[in-house]
Amino acid sequence: MAKTLSFPTIDDRKNVHGLINLYSLNKISRDDFMRFVANIISKYKIGSFPVFGYSVKILQWYKDVPVIAIKSDIIADVCPSCGSGTNEARYLRTEKENFDLDYDVISLNCLGCGCVYAAKGENHRTNKKMKVEVIK
C-alpha cells in the first residue's frame, strides 16, 4: 500500500503548478493535465490540495478522467501577481456557475507570469456586456 502523506511537499506543489503551466502552453493535453495532477494529489489524504495562492481538488471522475477543480480565495480583475489582463491568460475551467448573476467564476492561468487565479467570466445570462475575455 502506498504511503499516504498528510501535507503537500513543496516539490509536489511545484509539480501541480508546473502541470497547469504546461497545459496552458498546450504542451500537454487537458486529459493528461487532469490525470497527472490527480496522480500527485491522490498521494495525500486531504480534500483540497494547497498550491500557491490557490488549491486544487478532484471534483469527480468521468470514467478514467478526473475533473480537477481550481479554487482561489480572491476573484481578481487582472493577474494579482503581474497585473496582466485576463485576455493574456489561459482559461482553465468554469469553477462556479452563478445562475442569478451575469458572471461565472472562472480559473485562469496568466501567460505572463504563470500565476493561477480566479476571475469573473461573462455567462450570457443577462444582456449586460462585461469586458472579460478569455482565451479558450
Ligand SMILES: [Zn+2]
Ligand atoms: Zn501574471
